[in-house]
Amino acid sequence: MAFDERAVFTETLETRPGRYPCPKCRRIGEYSIRWVRHSKKDRPPAGADAVDRAKFAKLRDYLLRLDDEVTCKACSKRFEIPSQQSLMFVDQFAGLPNEEDLEREINAASGEPEPAPAPDSKPALPARFTRKSTGWK
Numbered sequence: 001m002a003f004d005e006r007a008v009f010t011e012t013l014e015t016r017p018g019r020y021p022c023p024k025c026r027r028i029g030e031y032s033i034r035w036v037r038h039s040k041k042d043r044p045p046a047g048a049d050a051v052d053r054a055k056f057a058k059l060r061d062y063l064l065r066l067d068d069e070v071t072c073k074a075c076s077k078r079f080e081i082p083s084q085q086s087l088m089f090v091d092q093f094a095g096l097p098n099e100e101d102l103e104r105e106i107n108a109a110s111g112e113p114e115p116a117p118a119p120d121s122k123p124a125l126p127a128r129f130t131r132k133s134t135g136w137k
């Protein structure tokens, strides 16, 4: 069966800053861009078989951009945001420093054991669901 996006993702609206150059006046402005965050649910939909579960395990959280264009703050021209930047996987942000990483570094520096894994790094499913993934790589 094909997954219904809404059965496996929770959608939440969020606003992120984006910096884009205006094609007319070349000035780079910072804009508030609306995105829909798709957060994978804790468990696969009811009635999912082994294949569905394996498929589900591979899904990643992602952000889909809602805004296609912005209005230049300098010259008021409307221009399109490059479309190749309309989808981002959440783990693309992993390289950016965040509070959890800082906390881990502080703990490492002070010789304390690592805290429990961060919520976004936990495996999505218990091993018994992913082991039977026949044909799914």
Ligand SMILES: [Zn+2]
Pocket: 022, 023, 024, 025, 026, 027, 072, 073, 074, 075, 076, 077
């Ligand atoms: Zn402009």
